[in-house]
Amino acid sequence: MHHPHRRAILPKRIILVRHGESQGNLDTSAYSTIPDNKIPLTPEGITQARHAGAQLKQFISADASSPNWRVYFYVSPYERTRSTLREIGRSFSKKRVIGVREECRIREQDFGNFQVKERMKAVKETRERFGRFFYRFPEGESAADVFDRVSSFLESLWRDVDMNRLHHDPSHDLNLIIVSHGLALRVFLMKWFKWTVEQFEYLNNLGNCGIRVMQLGSGGEYSLAIHHTEEEMLEWGLSPEMIADQKWRAKAARGEWNEHCPWYLDAFFDNLADSDESVDTDDQTNSFNSCA
Template identity: 75%
Template sequence: MHPKPNLANHSTLSVLPKRIIIMRHGESRGNLDYSAYTTIPDHQIPLTDVGLAQAQDAGSRLRHLISTASYTDSWRVHFYVSPYARAQSTLRELGRSFTKKRIIGVREECRIREQDFGNFQVEERMRAIKRTRQRFGRFFYRFPEGESAADVFDRVSSFLESLWRDIDMNRLHHDPSHDLTLIIVSHGLTSQVFLMKWFKWTVEQFERL
């Protein structure tokens, strides 16, 4: 996110979020068995029982982190979540650790979905494609019928611009007396690209991750 040059004098400085937390979804069926992608669309891949437990534990840890790091008891959270099933399930489980008054909003955001690897994925073909990606370069290699990390970078950049406008125009309806934490529940590659954009990493730095 690129703050405006006059941010120090901006009238909304007092309502900037205290922190942004980026979270990857819990363990999914695809993490355990890649063949799941041959019969289940990527966006419908569910969490495993372990993944559900991880999300519950993450919620407890997040609440402890936010509550102990806030100077007052008046803290709030706002969630942005990928539309993929595994991210939605992660949000539902970790959200159990927060009371309704603590959550000022939840927004499904399609631009922070997983990198598109194509439709139903043939396991052996995908293994060969990923070997080719390693030789070609992870950032610019575009999956057949899918996306490159560079494509993900473009949509994450668009999301960050919208995120800044949400903050700048107080579309989140954030009371400035409350410490606000934004929590983004997304995916591994998307989170890396988010950090690349935020910290202005080069392509070479991304490739070394």
Template identity: 75%
Template sequence: MSSDNKLLPKRIILVRHGESEGNLDTEAYTTTPDHKIQLTESGLLQAREAGARLRSLLSSNPSSPEWRVCFYVSPYDRTRSTLREIGRSFSRRRVIGVREECRIREQDFGNFQVKERMRATKKVRERFGRFFYRFPEGESAADVFDRVSSFLESLWRDIDMNRLHMNPTHELNFVIVSHGLTSRVFLMKWFKWTVEQFEALNNPGNSEIRVMELGQGGDYSLAIHHTEEELERWGLSPEMIADQKWRVNAHKGEWKEDCKWYFGDFFDHMADSDQESETDATEEDKLNLLTNTEDNNEELCS
């Protein structure tokens, strides 16, 4: 790995919180504020198991024994409790920092939620579109995208300025303990997925882990740690999976020329060369001139 990549985190890992009282029974939201919803006993166990899986993953490379981890966590009770259980698998020397980060909180669905009204509202969202629909008194996924984008800018500044005071001989890992939609939006922003691609994504399960790992060229990919079957199950299209596989060996800053969602949806008749483009433009000018001449003749004769 190049020296430019030494301070980059080896992995950026997204973890959804464990099963919550709201996941078990949506009635909980009618009497308890969303940020106060607690984990169930099953959710606490899921979080502890997630911690064991994380520890196993981070310590799996014998050539990098001096690995470290930095946690970012949503301020909601269920994410804080998830992190607390995850932390049981780590010693203090392995954790170089923990930051509570409001910008990675759950999508705001409003205040106390009336069950029947929320059910009707979610039906409207399915017709309107999950990304742009804004809940009354709450947020849209597009609003979440904006604050996650701001969080990512801060994350990169922390890396660039080495605010974590990271020893370059240590392998750095970021773990972001957050929520289902927030994690999907994070991936959307990072990999520049479109709104249409976001709409097809499936929510991660409780305490599910999604690993973005740094390739040799300095780009991150989901395809290093996860199988193609997993990516399909998450809702990634064949083109998105191919992009993840390309990123495994891509060099930081490279552009994937055949990335269909950047060109095909907008320029489906684009010429392959400047010469063809100029020829097409000349033919179009001739056609426009002929049409205008005919229109003018009609006006003179009328």
């Protein structure tokens, strides 16, 4: 169904923010005595979060074409993400924040319950051999499991936007800010941009309070290439083809198919004929007969 108002209420930016440095980042033995969801920020993590808030405020407000901007937050329920959000919030006035929602589906990957340091080291070594996306932690989750719940969250996010559950005034530029965890945010980008499992395996984790800005392009597609440089995207693990796709999205009309992106077809087929006439039907017939 066509929504004539949809283009007007699309968020100008969807901004992904990883939490600040946590006690677990500083000392992994913390996970053996503190539940993962209760791991706090370190003093450095609090400083990082305050700096991230100032950074977000600066580049959002620097857009002279949209002085009437607003922000809406989604946050993981973990202590370190909620604390990060509180510190980020110090940079914004009540006028600018139209809402916040705790969202359990963007929580950290589940590594099990209390985590014994020596055992987790061996488990993570096994994950490197098995592959980061499909390896499921004993009593925990795989990145593929996180992908499923993040995909569900994305569907809800679009319903929130489509039905204006965020109570967003279309005359104001909306910035959605998602405060979450490293793997969940990489999976979010993977789902959004239709990256393959192989491409995911090459992605680097965001640093503490790392920021990724997906900005709405002139044609209605979101792109990382509007705010971020090619050098930054290479550092994050994006291939030249993935970066070319981001640049294409910056100007592409919404819903267009990027036929120039190699992984859309070339990664799955060895040789596709250019036309029906180019297909050798005799070879096809012989192949089917040999399988009968």
